Amino acid sequence: MRFHTRKWIKPQDLNPNGSLFGGRLLEWIDEEAALYAIIQLENPKTVTKYMSEIDFRSSAREGDIIEIGMDVVKFGRASLTLRCEVRNKMTRESIIVIDKIVMVSLDENGKSKPHGKTEIEYVKDRLKS
Template sequence: MDLVTQHLVQPDDLNYHNNLFGGKMLSWIDEGMAMFVMTKIQYTNIVTISMDNVVFRSPARAGDIIQIYGKVLKLGKSSITSKTLAITNNPETRKLSEVIESEITYVCLGENGKPYPHFRKFTLPT
C-alpha cells in the first residue's frame, strides 16, 4: 500500500473523552483517498458512493500521527474501488495501532453530473 497522507491529531480534533472524532478521521480518509485516486486515474470529477466495512479498532489521541495508506482494488465502467488503512503512530512511544481498514468506492461523473464511463479505455499506470 502507498502512503496517501498524514495528519497530526490536535486538541481541537478530540471529543469529550480525548479521542479523535470518528467523523474527523473519516473526513481525512475520504479526502486523502479521493486525491490519491484522482492522481492515479488522471480524472478529478469523482464522488464517494460508499465506505464499506468501516470499523474503528483503536482510538487516536492528541499528538498521534495518523498515517493513511491506500491502493486501488478494482475498476468498473465508471467506478473505482480502493482499500485504505489508517494507523496511529505515536512519535513518543513509537507504538503503531490500526485505526480503520475499509474499502471506498468513487464514481466518475461527466459534465451532466451522471456516471461517466472513464475506464472503458483506461489502464492503471504501474
C-alpha cells in the same frame, strides 16, 4: 498498502473523551480517497459513491501522528474501488480499516463516465515522453 498522508492529532480533532473524533477521521479518509481517485482517473469530477463497514480498531490521542493508506482493489467501468487503513505512524497500530470505498468518475452532467483505466498509474510515469 501505500501510506500517502500524515496527520498530527490536535486538540480540535478530539471528541469529549479526549480521543480522535471518528467524524474528523472519516472526513480525512474521504478527502484522501477523492484525491487518490482524481489523480488515478485523471478526472476532477470524481465522487464517493459507497463506503463499506468501518472497522474502528483503536484510537488516537492528542499529539499522535497517524498516516492514511490507500490500495486499489479494482478498476470498474466508471469507478475505482479502494481499501483504506489508518495507522499510528510511530507504533504501526491499526486505527481504522475500510475494505471498500467506491469512487465514481462523472461527466459534466453529473452522470457516470467511463474512465478507460485498468491499472495503477504513477504521475512520474505519465510525465515520461
